[in-house]
Amino acid sequence: MTLTHDPLMLQEAREIPAVIERQLRENRAVTLDLLAALRASPPTYAATVARGSSDHACTVIKYALETQLGLPVASLGPSVHTLYGTELRLRGALVLAVSQSGASPDVVETVRMARASGALTVALVNVQESELARAAEFVLPLHCGPEKAVAATKSYLASLTAFLPVLAELSGSEDLRAALTGLPETLRRTLGLEEAASELAERYRFAENLLVLARGLHSGVAQEAALKLKETSGIHAESYSAAEFAHGPKRLLAEGVPLLGFAPVDAAREATETAFAELVAAGADLRTIGPGQGHLGGLRTPSTGHAVTDVVPSALAFYLFAAHLALHRGLNPDEPPLLTKVTRTR
Template identity: 40%
Template sequence: MTAVLPGGLLRREIEEQPAVWARLVGEGAAGLQAAADLLRDVDPELVVLAARGTSDHAATYAQYLIHSRLGVPAMLATPSAFTAYRAQLRYPRTLMVAVSQSGESPDLIETVRSAKAAGVTVLAITNTPGSTVARLGDLHLDLGCGPELSVAATKTYTASLLALHVVVGLAAGDAWETLRARVGAAVEAAEDLLHDDVPEPGLLDAALTADRMVVVGRGLSMSSAREGALKLMETNRVAASGWSAADATHGPLGQVGPGTLVLLLTAGEATRASVVDFGRRAADLGGVVVTVGPAARLAPSFEVPLPDGVDETLLPLLEILPFQLLAHAAALGRGLDPDNPPGLAKVTRTT
């Protein structure tokens, strides 16, 4: 068996993502349609999104998407309420969407069991068809990513985003032709982005010398802010946090000083102004500003442009890619193995 160099698994899984997306809307079309049909049939008064860690960031994306596309209230579940406090909830007509790469986190399992005991219909979205969460679901949607061996999740995260996008889109009345065209544009853009020189040497140097990193987005890009910070933190052993621009000027701005790496998610037109405003304040405090998306023209700064022609609701699939690449390159630059961060495991069994 050929030995894999440190970081080799993570890099390979990052590069697999465009093919995973294309396969999901191709071979996985029947499953996506069945999930959308379930959402329409339940006609929920409430959608509860149950997830942990990286999958919780995908759930945050879905929350904004469900609000804007379906006009249905959506909330994130609180698994500790069921494991630590033994809560028993009464629900209106509800669909629970349980998102998990492994489908084996004990507190997520308990959250799903509690919902089912209360009569809630459950859509399970996992990358593991035989998992406990998959079996508990009234319907299971398989992400079909294949094995993900690096501890840091990449392809399962973006596949979750895409699955949620398509299911909500179909439930909202989008035609398959429209969705496939959107996804096709995202696949082509991702392939272009992954072939570019990201991160550029200057940005990599700034990441290697920073001991604090702040990622700021808003709206649909909140998922990318939190997930991007998590990728940097878990692979590089640095303090990183992801924030909404609406909150970041209250407390998080206080952690910005000379050399702090401040990464701005500027791709979303509706939310760009407030994100750039935070970047301006951070630059005044000596932060090194990085824009992922349209440049904010702040100094000192680096620019990571994203390809054009991608629907705004799919931009979170693209804007996370530079964070994955930066996390990988910076970890290797620090002499770390991003495939196996110390103290972390692929499946986190929170109870």
């Protein structure tokens, strides 16, 4: 397939620096209001509710809250309430719901239940007039503007960052504040990797299977990467913890399945590099994306100066890679078979 224009997935990925810049500017007032509520009644734990790419963003948010605040985070299964009819005991919890459309009935109903039970509910949502936005006590808009590509890019990355100004203030981290200030420019520099991303994608052109590995904060990016590879290229991709991969899935190396790893420069760096080195020594075909690369080839993304924000350029670089991989395979990443932009589940 030959396209006469760049796919929407690439066009929207290139908008991300401006999206994050707008989000940081426009959300200042609601950030202060939410901070006041959290300081007045500090939560004892947090819970997330989301589906698909939004749930992968929640994995990153989980690691951010746990590593920076020591606040335990659980993932709520929306069907527990909507199908099984259970009223969860969520008094004292911070409940974060993430959605681009804010239209999925099971997420909306779970947030309504959580708010009625006494949780402090926050919606990270792009459509500010949505049912989810009305159901939550606080709304942190993603400020993506219209997102037309079926494969979400802007909304996923904006979901990673929407709560971070709150986190920076609660943790008192000057490094995180500085990283957020500089993040739009760092993302602009990341867009300069597009040609290299296309070159890396070329080597996976004929892959039918691909395993994606990460540790810690990058785990949610690996989950998102596996989903996008399925959506846009029809590749059977699965994500694993680099620590758990050796417990059984490593057997797949004997079948010649290639690997894609996310390489951090945070506290998970040494453990991740050791795991990747052992896999390469065992004969793995492995390339990496991220700020930490060691001796492995791939895409080295610019560091933001903080572990929590480092995942954002990594995810953006992957989106460039995924879109070009689909094009190399003669596919249009904007037209995945059987899929639509908004999925409503109960």
